[in-house]
Amino acid sequence: MDIQDLSQRIAAGERRALARGITLVESGRADHRAQATQVLAALPRDRQALRIGLSGTPGVGKSTFIEAFGMTLVQAGLCVAVLAVDPSSARSGGSILGDKTRMDRLSREAGAFIRPSPSQTHLGGVARRTREAVALCEGAGFDVVLIETVGVGQSETVVAQMSDLFVLLLAPAGGDELQGVKRGIMEMADMILINKADGDLKPAAMRTCADYAGALRLLRKRPQDPDGYPKAMMVSALAEEGLDTAWADMQALVSWRREAGFFDATRAAQARYWFEEDVRSALLSKLDDATAKRAMEQLGSRVAEGALAPSAAAAQMLDVLDG
């Protein structure tokens, strides 16, 4: 494969070259990894997309939202890439991400690029692959990269740590029938969008929106949030309502953060975080082989039973690793 040629085609915005680059990035083969590193190094460094992380459980209308929101961006003259982080091992109908057939209009737009979620692996690997796919999309000149996640395990944290904005999508909930936001996720949200604010669901959407706006006010203010953020607001992907406003509010937030220095500072901190994470993962990879896993499991069981103190078991485990 001609790496230089592939890089140039990606930089020129060729969709098939980009798809091929992402395939390299996603590959587990060592030679593909080496090629991927070369491609990434050869891409122009002066391009930056707005990275928007998007989380929402199945049923909130995520595909419909991404299609409608993506169309809003395309119609504003922007190029949009859609990537997905889905570390779940058992995929159900609701959790197939970045499914082109569910984003029929957007997938046919010249300004859009949709990449289905790669086959799942451990989250550490998913994180690196997604980061590198984002970098490829930036090198290909996209204006906005949407990174969606279904929120299994720690995947929201992974997505939030590679996004400039993190958006939580919710459906209207009435009375006691609360959907229950995953604990901890409100701390990461820059914006909460209540989807399906249309027709019969409008009143429930208004109540849900007010509930979450109230809950957000109870959280400690972060330095990177101007007055009024994080914000809860209503949209309807189906009726295509509120999407312009949501986009305007995202842009306002990004402008404020750019001027206040938080945008670049967050990117720098994220890059440093991923560097440190990569180092930590490599050191901890000693625990990945079969012997180590078996010893961890056996010692862990004795600790759980109360037969062995945690620190004593840890000392034994280190002997296993050194032996």
Added chain:
Amino acid sequence: MDIQDLSQRIAAGERRALARGITLVESGRADHRAQATQVLAALPRDRQALRIGLSGTPGVGKSTFIEAFGMTLVQAGLCVAVLAVDPSSARSGGSILGDKTRMDRLSREAGAFIRPSPSQTHLGGVARRTREAVALCEGAGFDVVLIETVGVGQSETVVAQMSDLFVLLLAPAGGDELQGVKRGIMEMADMILINKADGDLKPAAMRTCADYAGALRLLRKRPQDPDGYPKAMMVSALAEEGLDTAWADMQALVSWRREAGFFDATRAAQARYWFEEDVRSALLSKLDDATAKRAMEQLGSRVAEGALAPSAAAAQMLDVLDG
């Protein structure tokens, strides 16, 4: 030092022996560490205290609450130990924890034991020391161990991971003057207590209580919570109101969790967590020496500037560690 003698005195509930045991546990000296391990191993294994983690920022009346709540327990015939986790390097007046002079009545009770926070070190060390101090208090026959934290950095997570119940103490907040719960902490709370629900602050306490009760309902239900939990309720440590009710509700929650199997399962999971944490910390301790720290910082800066990709920098760092 006669380890056997010290262990027997601790098991007999002698306060001075317990204090000496905790001093051993807190010591950085290797010979003290070895002795501490022997003492811990020699204690009776069939004793179990209820471990209550307690978090609250300065100003919520934490010392007053611990004194009044501790007295409630003592008057119910229970023995209570108070420990503290405070990893903050700069202590202010408000964050001195476990200060006996601020718990005058409780410190004079025969059924109570108050241990001020040890001099700060890194949180990993604090976690192990506090866990072992808790184990000493259990071996000494205490019924309840209160573990308080001022909530700097990750200290709430550390305390929650060694507690059977995690309680968040808040002060009433009026209108816009919201205190702002640290993001992420609501996910750990089993109970939120609004203190100072007395006199002029009563109406504000009622509003604050309703606000947090509402916010808790928006979070996803955890399997270890029966109906109505996590609960937000009002107390007044000063007027000694609501403390009996709070204690009754804690007992009800604990009984439910015991019967449903969550109590023992959580303890087992916590022990396993600390074992795994100890192993991970030991593997990551390669990064603690001066050369490694300098290399991490230098490479991290280049990554933050965008001069080097995170994964490329990580590869260089691993070379440094192996060299």
